Amino acid sequence: MRAAALGWFVLRRLLHAVPLLFCVVVLNYALIASTPGDPVTVLVGDFPAPAEYKTQVRHDYGLDQPIPVQVARYVTRVLHGDLGYSFANRQPVLSLIAGRLAATLELTATALGFSSLLGIALGVLSARRPDGVLDRAVRGLATAGYALPEFWVGQMLILVFAIWLGWLPSQGAHAIRGVAPGWAGIADGVRHLILPALALSLRYLALIARITRGAMLEVLGADFILAARARGASERAVLIGHALRNAAAPVITVIGFNLGFILAGSALIETVFGWPGIGRLLFDSIGSRDYPTMMGILLVVSATVVAANLATDILHRMLDPRVG
Amino acid sequence: MSPVLDIRGLRVALRDGTRLVDDVSLHVDAGEIVGLVGESGSGKSMTAYAALGLFPTPHARIAGGEIRLDGTDLASLTPAAWRAVRGARIGMVFQDPSSFLDPLLPVGRQIAEAFYAHGQGREAPARVSALLEQVELPASAAARYPHELSGGQKQRVLIAAALAMRPALLIADEPTTALDVSVQAGILDLLKRLRADLGLAVLLITHDLGVIAQTCSRVYVMYAGQIVESAPTAALFRAPRHPYTLGLLASLLSPAVRQEALFSIPGTVPPARAMPDGCRFHPRCPLSLPDPCAARPPPLRAHGPGEDRCWRADEAATAWA
Amino acid sequence: MIPISVFIAGGWLTLTVLAAVFAPLVAMDPYAGGPDALLPPLSPAHWLGTDDLGRDIFAETLFGTRVSLTVGVTTAIAGAVIGVAVGAAAGWLGGVADAALMRLTELFQTLPRFVLALVTIALFGPGLAKVIVVIGILAWPQTARVVRASVATLRSAPFVEAARVGGMPGIALVLSEILPNVAAPVIVLAALDVATAILLEAGLGFFGLGDPNLVSWGAMLNEAQQYLRTAWWMAVFPGIAIAATVLAFNRLGDALNAATDPRGRGR
Numbered sequence: 001m002r003a004a005a006l007g008w009f010v011l012r013r014l015l016h017a018v019p020l021l022f023c024v025v026v027l028n029y030a031l032i033a034s035t036p037g038d039p040v041t042v043l044v045g046d047f048p049a050p051a052e053y054k055t056q057v058r059h060d061y062g063l064d065q066p067i068p069v070q071v072a073r074y075v076t077r078v079l080h081g082d083l084g085y086s087f088a089n090r091q092p093v094l095s096l097i098a099g100r101l102a103a104t105l106e107l108t109a110t111a112l113g114f115s116s117l118l119g120i121a122l123g124v125l126s127a128r129r130p131d132g133v134l135d136r137a138v139r140g141l142a143t144a145g146y147a148l149p150e151f152w153v154g155q156m157l158i159l160v161f162a163i164w165l166g167w168l169p170s171q172g173a174h175a176i177r178g179v180a181p182g183w184a185g186i187a188d189g190v191r192h193l194i195l196p197a198l199a200l201s202l203r204y205l206a207l208i209a210r211i212t213r214g215a216m217l218e219v220l221g222a223d224f225i226l227a228a229r230a231r232g233a234s235e236r237a238v239l240i241g242h243a244l245r246n247a248a249a250p251v252i253t254v255i256g257f258n259l260g261f262i263l264a265g266s267a268l269i270e271t272v273f274g275w276p277g278i279g280r281l282l283f284d285s286i287g288s289r290d291y292p293t294m295m296g297i298l299l300v301v302s303a304t305v306v307a308a309n310l311a312t313d314i315l316h317r318m319l320d321p322r323v324g
Numbered sequence: 325m326s327p328v329l330d331i332r333g334l335r336v337a338l339r340d341g342t343r344l345v346d347d348v349s350l351h352v353d354a355g356e357i358v359g360l361v362g363e364s365g366s367g368k369s370m371t372a373y374a375a376l377g378l379f380p381t382p383h384a385r386i387a388g389g390e391i392r393l394d395g396t397d398l399a400s401l402t403p404a405a406w407r408a409v410r411g412a413r414i415g416m417v418f419q420d421p422s423s424f425l426d427p428l429l430p431v432g433r434q435i436a437e438a439f440y441a442h443g444q445g446r447e448a449p450a451r452v453s454a455l456l457e458q459v460e461l462p463a464s465a466a467a468r469y470p471h472e473l474s475g476g477q478k479q480r481v482l483i484a485a486a487l488a489m490r491p492a493l494l495i496a497d498e499p500t501t502a503l504d505v506s507v508q509a510g511i512l513d514l515l516k517r518l519r520a521d522l523g524l525a526v527l528l529i530t531h532d533l534g535v536i537a538q539t540c541s542r543v544y545v546m547y548a549g550q551i552v553e554s555a556p557t558a559a560l561f562r563a564p565r566h567p568y569t570l571g572l573l574a575s576l577l578s579p580a581v582r583q584e585a586l587f588s589i590p591g592t593v594p595p596a597r598a599m600p601d602g603c604r605f606h607p608r609c610p611l612s613l614p615d616p617c618a619a620r621p622p623p624l625r626a627h628g629p630g631e632d633r634c635w636r637a638d639e640a641a642t643a644w645a
Numbered sequence: 646m647i648p649i650s651v652f653i654a655g656g657w658l659t660l661t662v663l664a665a666v667f668a669p670l671v672a673m674d675p676y677a678g679g680p681d682a683l684l685p686p687l688s689p690a691h692w693l694g695t696d697d698l699g700r701d702i703f704a705e706t707l708f709g710t711r712v713s714l715t716v717g718v719t720t721a722i723a724g725a726v727i728g729v730a731v732g733a734a735a736g737w738l739g740g741v742a743d744a745a746l747m748r749l750t751e752l753f754q755t756l757p758r759f760v761l762a763l764v765t766i767a768l769f770g771p772g773l774a775k776v777i778v779v780i781g782i783l784a785w786p787q788t789a790r791v792v793r794a795s796v797a798t799l800r801s802a803p804f805v806e807a808a809r810v811g812g813m814p815g816i817a818l819v820l821s822e823i824l825p826n827v828a829a830p831v832i833v834l835a836a837l838d839v840a841t842a843i844l845l846e847a848g849l850g851f852f853g854l855g856d857p858n859l860v861s862w863g864a865m866l867n868e869a870q871q872y873l874r875t876a877w878w879m880a881v882f883p884g885i886a887i888a889a890t891v892l893a894f895n896r897l898g899d900a901l902n903a904a905t906d907p908r909g910r911g912r
């Protein structure tokens with residue numbers, strides 16, 4: 001019965017997310033169509049493409065047809081996975097992005113995992129003794145961390161740990177001479193990952209610690225916490241088993257809804273650290289006026305955000321039996 | 325036989341020194357339900373929480389006195405030793421079963437919590453079913469979430485959780501106040517039956533003398549952080565000796581009778597920071613005199629089977645009769 | 646009692662505004678290069694050193710306040726105005742209009758702001774006005790949500806009910822009776838939005854999409870990237886300026902929130 005209810009919930013959220021995704025695609029086309037000049041430039045990119053190719057694109061996207069037809073063709077193509085062709089890279093945009101996906105996932109997942117784990121831990125510990133030494137330190141860190149531009153943090157990390165101390169590499173995902181085999185290669189990858197992941201984490205670490213602390217403080221004042229203590233539950237059981245479980249909803253919401261921001265931050269961080277991911281691709285495509293790639297990345301990032309929000313809602317529902 | 329719970333000279337204070345409970349002594353024997361009655365703010369709940377070494381606000385603490393459980397003093401225990409007592413030797417039931425149950429956990433897990441807390445997690449599942457049966461709920465209730473149960477069912481769950489480790493003492497803080505009148509009697513009957521079946525000592529905290537009349541063998545009346553009268557229930561109802569008790573009893577009478585009655589208490593309990601000099605009840609007392617009531621605090625004096633803290637107890641007793 | 650950090654934040658912001666206004670009187674021309682390129686800080690003529698073209702870092706940082714404050718404040722105001730309009734309309738009208746407006750809000754909240762801003766500026770070409778329009782258009786959803794919730798609850802409040810019975814038309818009622826009540830959270834959100842906008846603008850500048858004719862902190866950091874190894878001061882000072890200004894606006898927003906939150910200290 002509960003499984004069925006969950007199924008209905010997922011279905012309802014899907015029915016909510018799909019139109020949203022549709023709107024995002026339409027909005028994307030609106031952006032293309034409202035660009036000054038010929039929209040075909042945007043669909044091809046600022047590249048001396050052969051005239052017959054431009055004619056072909058003009059025909060494929062129905063640029064000589066009324067607007068609704070244009071929108072319909074664009075949406076249909078996107079939904080079929082056709083994000084256009086990048087002349088600058090001589091590759092379809094989708095496979096171009098797919099090729100860079102792993103690097104970006106490695107960076108963002110590391111940063112998100114690190115900031116979530118440490119942020120939740122710091123939030124829980126600082127809520128345990130409000131106004132204690134640790135709490136003050138965490139609050140200070142959270143306030144400062146949330147104000148620092150992540151790309152500048154990246155530059156400062158490079159300055160200190162790569163240039164002055166010489167401990168860690170500052171550019172790329174692995175040594176220039178290539179990926180070494182076996183453990184050496186993995187160790188090298190980790191060494192390259194540390195600084196960019198740290199720079200990307202700081203803002204989310206601050207945010208997650210702050211939200212966790214607030215949510216924990218609210219829950220720790222609840223009657224059922226007192227009841228658990230009256231049963232002899234240990235401090236650990238009270239903090240993790242009851243308080244954190246009840247505080248999880250806002251924390252998960254913040255983590256999930258910030259996924260888009262961490263992708264955006266990744267664009268900046270990848271640029272600072274020469275990380276071969278989607279963000280770096282975005283930076284390069286802006287430099288070379290490779291519009292199809294830019295639009296493709298915007299679409300992929302938007303879709304990821306919609307999917308992340310959907311996943312957050314479902315996770316939230318699974319954690320709280322009261323959500324209908 | 326020594327009492328299960330024996331509180332002597334208990335003081336509870338806030339960190340700034342404000343006294344919430346002042347020199348309270350009471351005892352509960354095995355197989356006995358004892359009532360602790362008073363208005364809100366009288367310190368009765370704080371007395372109960374002190375017995376668990378646990379307070380709803382981080383600012384309160386035990387400032388003096390002894391809390392003897394089966395002869396050993398708890399007040400001097402380390403935090404870890406306190407934790408070994410809570411839920412194992414003393415169980416507690418609370419006022420509002422909705423807010424005292426974790427909304428995100430099936431109630432069976434919450435009943436089992438005491439087993440896990442006291443290192444007996446392995447036996448939990450079988451014993452949870454037995455406990456549910458004991459509080460007259462089906463074993464299938466264990467898988468339910470709090471929001472799927474009624475108020476009375478939730479209170480039964482809280483009682484089962486409090487009894488999990490077979491404690492010698494059960495403290496029930498206003499266990500029926502938040503419930504519908506129709507289910508109150510069922511909960512009180514359950515408490516009486518558990519007392520008889522398990523030989524349980526029960527300290528029942530309430531503001532409702534009607535609840536006391538139905539369940540308790542003895543009563544302590546608390547006012548402004550002090551015990552002002554204690555007596556066997558029958559004696560208290562027949563011959564109250566403190567004007568405050570008289571006022572509480574008068575409020576049980578029908579409105580028509582109350583109009584005639586001598587005692588209706590105006591005003592509210594004074595705040596702990598601003599206790600009046602002399603008898604703490606004198607500003608609200610219809611029998612108070614400038615001397616001694618307003619001048620000197622009355623001592624708690626034995627009278628027959630009970631005690632009272634009033635300079636003019638004899639006059640009060642006569643007035644009621 | 647006002648915490649000391651609020652005074653520090655207020656002091657810093659006052660300094661920033663003064664710097665933006667009086668920069669030409671205090672500092673040399675930030676656009677003029679000189680023969681002394683890549684001078685380290687504490688040079689006699691250049692307190693914070695010079696960049697690769699011999700431009701004075703102090704002057705550049707000082708002039709950079711202009712872009713940051715302009716973008717931050719105007720977009721926050723734009724976000725507040727749009728947010729209040731959308732939120733008030735949704736909360737007041739209810740029904741289908743409410744549902745439609747809230748879906749629109751949700752759509753805008755879903756859009757990845759930074760990437761969308763990047764792509765839009767890349768398509769439309771850089772320029773201060775375009776940066777302001779793009780960030781401003783993306784800054785309103787949270788305000789709209791807050792205002793909608795307040796308006797929806799206030800709609801049935803006794804004093805509004807009384808004014809309605811008194812024959813006041815809807816628009817006048819919203820403007821005179823309801824909006825003053827949502828002013829506090831809107832101002833708090835606006836203060837926090839200034840901070841967000843400054844960070845967004847710096848990111849755009851770092852991507853080389855700021856106004857090419859104006860000094861901005863983000864653009865300074867973009868140039869500094871190539872000189873990290875040789876001239877750390879090019880990166881350090883504009884970054885400190887961004888961090889301090891963002892921190893100050895955040896602190897001010899939090900303090901305002903704590904001061905106006907009826908629940909007391911808030912979070």
